[in-house]
Amino acid sequence: MFEKVLIANRGEIALRVARACRELGVQSVAVYSTADAESAVVRFADEAVQIGPPAVGRSYLHIPSIIGAALKTGADALHPGYGFLSEDPYFAEICADEGITFIGPKPDVMEKVGDKATARQLMSAAGLPLLPGTVEPVNTLDEAHDISGEIGYPVIIKAVAGGGGRGMSVVHREEDLANLYQTTRATAQAVFKDSAVYIERYLETSRHTEIQLVCDSEGNGVYFGERDCSVQRRHQKLIEEAPSIHLNDDTRREVGEAAVRGALSVGYTGAGTMEFLLDLDGNLSFMEMNARIQVEHPVSELVTSVDLIQEQIRVAAGEKLSVTQDDVLPLHGHAIECRINAEDPDRDFAPAAGKLDVYVPPGGPWTRVDSHCYPGWTISPFYDSLIAKLIVWAPDRDRAIDRMQRALSEFQISGRGVKTTIPFHQRILDHPQFRSGDVTTDFVEQFMSEEAAAATAAG
């Protein structure tokens, strides 16, 4: 096992990793910008190094400072968390060069799976289902015409280098293809410095379903069931749950095994997620792979009883996975996560950060709060607006919703200028369609227009 792990991140995930280190008996090193000098992880970690000013370009994204901190403290491993440098092959390579174990896949593997087109090729080769479309970039308009014709409209043109909903256009009619093909390439070139695009069938409506997996360096892989993350606003996840009530045990095993096979086929090591779209007929299509731990990992932990961060650190240290596939299946009960953000739902989710004069998290049975906040902490405008991840577990989905409503009802957060998404979460959880579980990725949009309509009607 490692002696000392440097955590190249901030906020709740930095604290989450530091907690895992403490429980494993591993020393932890926090790095922080001047804006985070009073942060929870700085207080909790065994050591802390100030690496730069608030601007991420000179702190959490500034490789020399982070490597410097690792060398200064003699850390033998580095956990990147999510975001920031977590999926940067170049950074992973530098860690290797400096003799620091990067807790994640090998740089070359990370690069492969990070490239959408390559990932699609590899995973389709490994037997994962894809949407009808190309796995190769589409380089000419004629090609685009032929392919779109074959697939059948609507189709979606996606930048190979894109992500998070950026660099994609939906084409409903053939006559729009030429124009959208050109503009998408142009945008891709401008935004991602890479004009390559591919084309696939566009699903009007579907569910975001993702498989969590962990592979060790001995070629063992285990999938930890799936998460449904269909409650999104502009591709930002708001509520995640595990398991998905739309997968039966057979489908789960099928896609889970395929996902592990795919990951092992490219020599993947560490924790990763395979994203799928689940259409209304129950067909899964592979979208992309995320080569990092994800924000929503706790719901998978609660239904599998496995600490995924500890597992991630173990396998990075060259240890064997501590569990087998049979240990984690069948999934145990139901877990839901709400992401509580410092945003004002009534003002189009505008950031509403500030000092938290009051911060009283919920407690009690099967109620988990992953947060870096405490009374007096200031949610800084320099970084994301996540205040807390509120996660509950219950024997079934209905009781999990009831428990989440209870927990949300006791969460007290206030401060000058601070607004949270708690009321929005409460209204979504109250919605009969959410209760029924029949939620697709366009649910939040519908929900918001329903509310807008009701508001107008009301007055």
Add this chain to the structure above:
Amino acid sequence: MFEKVLIANRGEIALRVARACRELGVQSVAVYSTADAESAVVRFADEAVQIGPPAVGRSYLHIPSIIGAALKTGADALHPGYGFLSEDPYFAEICADEGITFIGPKPDVMEKVGDKATARQLMSAAGLPLLPGTVEPVNTLDEAHDISGEIGYPVIIKAVAGGGGRGMSVVHREEDLANLYQTTRATAQAVFKDSAVYIERYLETSRHTEIQLVCDSEGNGVYFGERDCSVQRRHQKLIEEAPSIHLNDDTRREVGEAAVRGALSVGYTGAGTMEFLLDLDGNLSFMEMNARIQVEHPVSELVTSVDLIQEQIRVAAGEKLSVTQDDVLPLHGHAIECRINAEDPDRDFAPAAGKLDVYVPPGGPWTRVDSHCYPGWTISPFYDSLIAKLIVWAPDRDRAIDRMQRALSEFQISGRGVKTTIPFHQRILDHPQFRSGDVTTDFVEQFMSEEAAAATAAG
């Protein structure tokens, strides 16, 4: 199910019950003394009634005021929590007379199991193992001599009406019997208004092991495994865990089934606990039954995945137990609870109450905090010194201890004059004997004298 439940208690358990009500969709009514006007449950419950001054005799123990509050608010049921009126058959009877469902056993049953001698008779009849000794009160010194002779010294003389370690004397040599027999009776008469005593073998050292059970009104009973509560100081539990590593599955089933049989044999309904002593040869002996939910119930919840408070409310409402014996066995993983009190371990655990200027509970994976505290709350000298119950779960005992240490290390509590037992818990968890699990009820005493000795040696 009930419409509205009045919670005749305060502190963490009142909040625990209110949370369960909210999750069940049942309205909750808090009652509070003027000292608790700002308490968490008063804020959280659907209604709150001020019933009296801080002194418990005129508030939480004042039956007319509590009944008055129930009638005022139209509550159809009442949850007594633990302590206060929770085991008062007279109070349970009054509730019945007023048409309020008391969430607990019927008054006559409560009375039976509340009387130690009767309980011992009933449970031995039901096949529960007892220590060698009398089940009948011992009314003359001659009797005492004969019985003690049979049992063999050392023996213990216990007041029938006693409890919590009061009203008992250990007799090591026959020549001490006469004196101790008389004084124990005298004390019992003085303290409990009942001089009846019984005599049984005294175990120099043993483990406190208790079986949690719930019975519904249809004659179904389920045991939820056992708890080891051997880490006690002067009969006050400090750390509890589930399961006990000293029971194997067969013994667990045997004693569990016997406990349920015993409870059903007296028509017991609701949640209850059977206390046993486990000697070093693995023999269990029934001690007494507690006809209430207990402080340490969360550890049983976490290893059985059942919400015992909800179960308690369900069966009181006439519903069937929501789980069968097979659902809760085998026990899942390991759970530990530390009771964090506002006491100064360095000053013989003297109360160290006051205003909590800083209160930041731990969070993260499998970390549960049951507490009524928040920043600015004042631990009042009028009531017990419990600040929080910190409970963790892990797949096995070792990892549960590691997790508890992590959680304790991040718990921040401070205020003028406030001290907590956190450092004491940390030192106990660090002790190799605790880690090994070989802990008996005299462990804390040994531990403290070890520390005292070390301190003297040091300086």
Add this chain to the structure above:
Amino acid sequence: MPEPKKSESANQELVRAVWEEARDLIKRLEGSTVQRFSVEAGDTKIEIERGMPAGASMVAAPAAAMAMPAAEDGAAGEPELDGRHPIKAPLVGTYYGAPQPGAPQFVQVGDSVEEGQTLAIVEAMKLMNQVQADRAGKISEILASDGDWVEFEQVLIYLEAAE
């Protein structure tokens, strides 16, 4: 939670000056009933909190002396708004202004009453708890009516000083 970093962030002289004024401010509060006081001006907030015996700090204003003792709730005295004196419920129960149904009310607004005179009854579980005047005065207002459920320390009646 972090201690103010005086050394770093404070101009020592200024701090000394402010300290002086702060002490004056505190003195003015001595002996007063103010427990907590706060002012905000723009971005600045000033807050004054005065300690009390732990148990009491959460305690509401005390009950007026009653047929039942109220001593042990040890709260601080409470201001008598516009000079009126509150008579409060000694426990949770049902309010009655008369000894029994149909009987005349104990008192009417405008009546002068002696210290110790019975003003009403609060019934809890068939127990009739007399509510007595803890001082002489004139009934200025009766807030409860027969059959009302009342909480502990709920104000039932206001007295004003007799001419």
Add this chain to the structure above:
Amino acid sequence: MPEPKKSESANQELVRAVWEEARDLIKRLEGSTVQRFSVEAGDTKIEIERGMPAGASMVAAPAAAMAMPAAEDGAAGEPELDGRHPIKAPLVGTYYGAPQPGAPQFVQVGDSVEEGQTLAIVEAMKLMNQVQADRAGKISEILASDGDWVEFEQVLIYLEAAE
């Protein structure tokens, strides 16, 4: 968290008076660098906290102007203890007082330096970052030595005003 129950617990006049003094107190702090200030006298505590733009309120004092821009951390100015001016590390790395091993140190205690003059180097991943004087002055103290690991904004050198 609970709002002060003025109506119940405060003597209105007194409050008004205290309020006035409090405002004076606040005015005295305007324009000063005091962010948080507290006094305790016996059981009474008075605390003054002044708001700042969110991001900044947690931010430590800024780095002195450096070869690398430090502007965007937008913190408040910091006091110059006994008039000395700190020169701080522009990033995490290894400190060198000389251009290369064996070469003479850039500066010695007592040297007078010009604004923009190189005083030291902080090396991070083979990158040599010059640490320059952001004002003219005299080297009063050098706190780091060759090979030291330094944090961002760690004070390396103190300047004093040149005669």
